[in-house]
Amino acid sequence: MKTKAWWGALAAALVLGALPAPAALAALAAEPAGWTDTTTGRRIVRVDDSPGNYGLYFNYNPFTPQGDLMIYLTAEGVRVADTRTWQTRSVLKGSVDRLLFAGPKSRNAYYTLRDKAVEEGGPFSVWSVDIDSGKTRKIADLPGGRVMAINADETLLAGVWETAPPPAHIAAQGKRDPVTGSPHYAGTGPDGKPLSFAAAKGKWMAERLAARVPMEMYSVAIATGERKSIHRATDWLNHLKFSPTDPTLLMFCHEGPWHEVDRIWTIRIDGTQLTKIHTRTMAGEIAGHEFWGRDGKTVWYDLQSPRGGVTWLTGRNLSTGEQWRYEVARDQASYHFMQSPDGQMFSGDGGNAGKWISLLKPVQREKPVPGLITPGRLESIRVADLGKHDYTLEPNQHFTPDGKWLVFRSNLEGRPAIYAVELSGVRH
Structure with a gap:
């Protein structure tokens, strides 16, 4: 007997004009476990906690x-x-x-x-792989590194690779655990004692930056597999991300300890218009965890002036030059922020100072003035309690396209799992 959920999946597929194969419908897993978060009052669903999720x-x-x-x-x-x-x-x-x-x-x-x-x-x-049919297609063989981005019209991929190998002791660090998906960092301090995860990661990142490993940023044509060079450097190139609306505009970062690098950049896929997005104005100032706004024209990022000081969620519109800085309270600090599909809210995945998945509403403190940064603050709406979460695993939250759920990953039940928290009833 078919369940209500099975018929719902079938009806949704018919409406969308993309009917999955009968075998795929038959393979739907049982309805996942769900409960109400006793702290926030919101519904949470455990999507999958199978090994290696x-x-x-x-x-x-x-x-x-x-x-x-x-x-x-x-x-x-x-x-x-x-x-x-x-x-x-x-x-x-x-x-x-x-x-x-x-x-x-x-x-x-x-x-x-x-x-x-x-x-x-x-x-x-x-x-x-076609999600509905399961049919696969090989796009290209690549010399190394990682593919990180796909452009807005789905014609190009972009990636980076090290054209010469880094020193062996550097290459051995930062590799992802195949079970948890978390990177591994270890080391000892000047006193010979083991470093914490964060300290070991910081030490490794400083050594990797100092190694000045030659790198290349490249594009790959999805239709043909043709690879072209975009940019070469001995800066550590990372975090490639195409604009969601402009298929020729690519954002990337100079990776490393944030206080030592000019981190956020954009470039055209032909290698022209290399542009630095944020220029440091204070010693020790750091900026990072950059992401595109939904308009594809605004770059948002985490800014601290100086590091450990005042924290801002900062936006810069590349077309108009407008800038916004929303002050982030200590318990709002997050590993990552993201903008809602309608552009009206942000989400934060929290940190040790405030273990929450939150919605963050931007509120301007002053009327915008041309040529000046518009200041503001963030109002929190806490939606999932991560009090038992260990932040060596990053939650990496995502809004569903309809804005009704935030999906995140957590070990709050003692093992890594993928969760979704319902956002119904939130007012902008």
């Missing part, structure tokens, strides 16, 4: 263009979750190196395969 990084899109499905990874391969019922099904079985993102135009998921004998950072191939 891995949700995408906060600025990688996991949703189909129609918003009906979310892709994620498990030890068994690629799966999707229905964003209405949170039932899940398998799309692709097998060992996947990295699940990248969902296509902005097609119902494809992009992923990479790497031979188990090849070290992380070495040669790999990039593929796509």
